Amino acid sequence: MPRKTKLRTVLVVILAIPLIMWLVWLCTPKTKMVAAIIDKTVLTTQGQEHISLTWILNHQKITKTSTKPYKIANDYYGFFPLDNEKFRLKGLERFSADQLQQLSEDADMVYFTDTYGIYKNEWYAQANNTERSGMIYGGMSSQDIELLKLMKAKRKLIITEFNSIGSPTHVDTRHRFESLFAMRWTGWTGRFFENLDSAKNKELPRWLIRNYKRDNNNQWPFKKSGVAFVNDHDQVVILEDSTDLKDPMPHITSTAYGQENFGLPARIKYAFWFDVIQPDLKTNTQVASFNIDVNARGRKLLAKHNLPAVFPAVIMHKDRDYRFYYFSGDFCDNPISMGTSYFKGITFFKWLFYNTADPMERSSFFWNFYKPMVTKILDEEKEFKGK
Template identity: 50%
Template sequence: MWVAWLITPNKKMVVAIIDKTESVREGRQHLSLTWVLNNEKYSKTHKKLYDVSNDYYGFYPTKKSEFKIKGLERFSSSQLEQLSNDCDVAYYADTYGIYNKDWAEQNNLPERGAGMIYGGMSQQDIDFLKKVKSKKKLVISEYNILESPTTAEIRKQFENLYGFKWSGWTCRYFDSFDPSENKDLPSWVVNNYKVRNAGKWPFTKSGLAFVSSLGEVVILEDLVHLDNPLPFISLSKGEQTNFHLKDNVKFPFWFDIVVPDAAINRVVANFNIGFNQKGLDELNKHNIPTNIPAIISHEGNDYQFYYFSGSFSSTNTLSASSSHYKWISAFKYFLYNEDDTLESISFFWTFYQPLMVTIFENYYKKIGTYRGK
């Protein structure tokens, strides 16, 4: 399998990867993307494949708990124009950023004060995306590109550019709302709810936490508001065929709730969530949309665009070296545990990998059009 991969010819496809939330050298926030590119032998030059630690724009952790910032903010207009000419694809993996407190805790450093070190979409990002769109090239973006620390003005420009809006709400599944049992339950979710509810936190079951941009928290519990609390990504039969995906793939991570312009974008996949009537009433009470897209797309002759409502390309358990084996996906059922609810590797093998293989394969066939071939 390694020899077969080694002798497979490279296919040059220049992908400008933007990741402003990468806090480790292993590139965990965009590792899934780089894995697919390398496994499929897409290369940044005719000879060089992608290096997960170096081939992206954004936050660069270095040795000795230090870092460098190599984002598009340092680019002039002419440099952005050159990058938009050089690249075939722009992929915004994560723009949430790095915060002083988190960086200090991760590296056992004294805290340098509150606030952000680096993050959020910038005007340079918008200018770059406008240039890429005008050249009819592929743009893919993920959660969290729309929320804080991206400013409202920058977000509005992005929404207008690609024809959808953020509702102001995000959501995540938790297997327990008991803070004493679930250490992954963020304290700020509990505290924000208590502030608006007389200091009470009456939840212990599994369920969904909806969080607004204003800090409001709405909790839907299993057996109270939900017949099934675990979100699944669901596709029509046609879309399953188009992208070689199966229906109802679990997604127990953060996702945002967006509202697409149906005249511009189509909904490729939705989140399938088991709301009962009490749950629907609670959503309506807080003006939270009940139809929640997981993927929207625009695939016209004018430009090509995908938006993933979750952090699809992030993983903590994928081995970068395993991308150097051809046909390894044929053995994917031996590489993850389907019963592990919170395992990101199962999402990679059952959804992200076949999705991206199909998107890139279809797009690569079109690259020659704008290259003049």
């Protein structure tokens, strides 16, 4: 066969692969599963805080009716952005007791992706989004808790994650959640920053710098990468690369159970927001843990503030009485494209969509951790419904 003919044949095959993958996806049978998605932090119609879940629902051909797929801009409860800085609130706060009861009957699962909310500095274009400001909408509400209570009683699937019960959720509401699911938020949240130099990194939260300086002689001496912890009293702890950390990047390590049952990697980097929780391990099972790789100085600094270097990343309760998962990070917020969800077998080409050499690259977390875990949870839910 002539060289040109061979090249042409190879090119045709390469171009045909995406078409075949799309056709296979198109022919995959639909599965109806009613998901009550709660997202109160939706700045654009791209739905960044729940995009990862919608991607998986679409990829798995899980639909809200027998025919209609989930739409990222429409199928959730919470904050809905409109044009010209207008918005519509369609959360559970408008639901009566009877309506919440009906929703708990209709829904197969509930997923709280984010309740942090929307703030004036983010929503109105003229404001500085690295500063704090008044809240427009946010926080877990009493109606949210009531739905969770009903879903738990009905043994429906419940998934929640950071930031469901942190600020601005009222403390009484938080305590009700903690009591329902046998866990406690310590009041601390954290995040990795690639550059802590305030002169170079203009995206560092101004409030973070200000609160640290308030308690440290007006000093902000950091120039490298590191991890910032902040608690609900605005106290700030900074761990800097080399000074306090052997490795500045937080990692998630999975238990043997997590690796065997959810297909999780033994260890993966995590470069976004997380919270520090304390679960009752008599009731809950720990699936994965965050690890902050501190040196002796860093360990001492954490101990001074009663902060652990290792703490839960994923916990679950999966028994006859109820089914519950809590992800201690902003797991559903990943820089992915919905377009890739329309191709069956796209996971075989996942390496094309991320670059692990980039410290801040987060797409690999979706492909290697979030996607296999949530896919497995939803597959189990299909089996449970079938029984």
